[in-house]
Amino acid sequence: MENIISIQILNKIPEIKRVCDAVADFNRQHSLSEKIIFTFHLAIDEILTNIISYGYTDQNDHNIDIHYSLKKNQLKLKITDDGNPFDPTQAPKPDLKSDLEHRKIGGLGIYLIKNMMDDIKYSSENGKNTLVLTKKCDYK
């Protein structure tokens, strides 16, 4: 069975679904748990939404590359874009404690992913941002 998928999309919100669906199909083909399917759906959705919504200062089309792989029992999601440099691993912790009136919702997406993944690494090189997320799974 193929253990890696690569997808290239344009910086448009409706494109996100294509990536989520392809990764969910991959996870189901490998009999991974519903929990894993949910977690990677969330990670892809949140990261791509951030890149597409805030990553570009021009109105041009840009490509975003997504590689998703399974090796032994480790899943790896790698996302590369040519938007503004942004390191989500350094994002401040969101407001989790204020009462309803004062609660702010910014930064929750990244915080959710940090909690659900085993590791997240960011690098910026030659005008490209690369984010690599890894998580162990029960694949044998």
Place this chain on the structure above:
Amino acid sequence: MQVKIEKIENIYIFSIEGNLDSNTAGDLEKKLIPVIDPNNTRFILDFSELNYISSAGLRVLLSAAKKLNQFRGKLILCSVKKDIKEVFEIAGLLPIFPIVDDPEAAAQKILQ
């Protein structure tokens, strides 16, 4: 995402089906937020057919709760799947959104 809206006596029940994400959150926002006013302050959101929620979905729910708070209203979630409940937990939203097992329990709680 599909939304079914019912009004029983003075309680609105929104049954949300599918995925609540950056693609669909705006649609729920258009349907839910304008309905909230001083005369419509009791809302049950039935998540039994909701498979997925992202921070974009949480943002809409928080806006609804904030607007309801101005009118001393209530918003209760029911039939929430485990993975979705975990998202609320990590996001620190369990103190803000009461979650009960089923629509009957939600109706009881909203009338308290």
